[in-house]
Amino acid sequence: MRPSAGGRAVSYVVLSVLAVLFLLPFYVIVRNAFSTQQWITAPRWHWLPNVFDLRNVEAIMSDESVQLGRSLLNSAIVSVVQTGATVVISMMAGYALARYSTRAAKAILGLTVFTLMVPTTVTFVPMFVMVSSLGWISTYRGLIIPALFSAFATYLFRTAFADFPKELEESAYLDGANIWSTFWRIVVPNSLGIIAAVGTITFIGSWNAFLWPMLIAQDPEIRTVQLTLSQFMTSQGIRYPAIFTGALIAIIPTLFVFLFLQRWLVQGVTQSGLK
């Protein structure tokens, strides 16, 4: 079913216009990060930037009142630990739920599927009650630990491991290996695709999270970068170059993940959407 030459030309025109529109917000971030306040707020819209050095970057990074460097570090700690721990916890649970068919396994699988139906964004009040009574407000523990137990990731791993060829495991058992070492030496190294898929989705979600960090990080020292940018945006007297420079820096890790791990991200999106 090949479209005609004319039809294909129309497709290219439409796609090109849309691609420009979709990339426009990225361009505007870059333009604002490399402009002066007067240039951005001038009555006439300038398409091109007017600052051609890193002075905006230096200004925002050394601004004590914003503490961008500190929040970037907090975001990095939170999202790296959260991604690693979520993958390990849900991978192990998913494996057990794929390989056992005891009554307990069935009940826990049922609970996992039921949990999928109650998104954690809706239950922020109960989670806050729990975390505040543990005394975890304004701590890394409070930011990270409650988000580690993903029914969604566990379910994805369970589905992937159910299709894992059992012959590989059987040969390990014949060699005398136990479940633990078989899992880590045989199953995990052969499941890097699903691990990368869950990992990229978790990392992007964690780096970009807003509501939960806003509730927990009440102390400015522990703020993640999204919170810092949000506070900066709603404060009085907006400094446009500074705030967009902050956005440009904050967007780099997820764009990096996107560009280099896009294949796994696509797989993660497909599996998460059509679970």
Add this chain to the structure above:
Amino acid sequence: MADAVSVMPQAAHPGRTNAQNRRLWFWAFVGPFLAGLLLFVYIPIGWSLYLSFFDARNTVTPTHFVGLGNYAYLLSDELFLSSMGTFVVFAACIVPLTFAFSLGLALLLRRVTFLQAFFRSSFFLPTAVSYVIASMVWRLSFFNGARFGLANTMLRSLGLDPVNWLGGENYWYWFVLVSLRLWLQVGFYMILFIAGLNAIDPQVYEAAAIDGATGFAVFRSITFPLLRGTSVAVAMLLLINAFQAFDEFFNTLNTVGGYPPYARPPLVYLYLISFGGGTQDLGIGSAGTMILTLVILVFSLLQNRVLAIGADR
């Protein structure tokens, strides 16, 4: 499932401890996840259910029992009911728009080969961006109420008056909020549709071509019916995600003076009533959580039901 069990080491570890070992390993693997799920999802929800029957201002161990008072308060609060109305308006805009755009892009991408990967990445790229940063671009650059905002610059060049996009008049803010979410999420659903389209057997199209079917007839009689499972999943996901909208509303509309009285979707309402005042009202917040959780549970059950019907066909 049954033959999955036979994989486990039986020959390697003979004797009485084998079954016990197997059980221990099961709990070692599943224990951390199960404990976390109970501690951070189910116990909190139970605790919240308890709190929802109490006056729990600034406390998590309340003593003043109010029965269904918090629920009665919410269900008679005009702001709560209007937050549901806000969700309905938002969903009525964003669900069909995202659906049509993401399916349209997926179909359009199939028509080209040169630069296809570039186009697909361009539409998918916003998935990596946070709602905070998208709100920043939309609020401060595209739809800035001042004259230098991009939208207002364009209006001015057409000889029109600038618009205070987020100020509340004429519902202009819907334009900002819907276009923002559309930009950010359309690529995600486009990927789902691409996967759905790739799953259709090419032989079906070849057969249709032999029968002389072309263009829209092929889409209507082959592509769309065979895409039914994906379509239903996408529509329900869009609905459930629209119900959870918070970040972009909060970041485009919140100011130093507080959140404006309009455009408060359910989660923004719940946040403001639980944490927004000078006090934390966890009793009201808990009752609100119970109601919203129930609503979303109904959506999810509906989704499973519709998907099950789709699978039968």
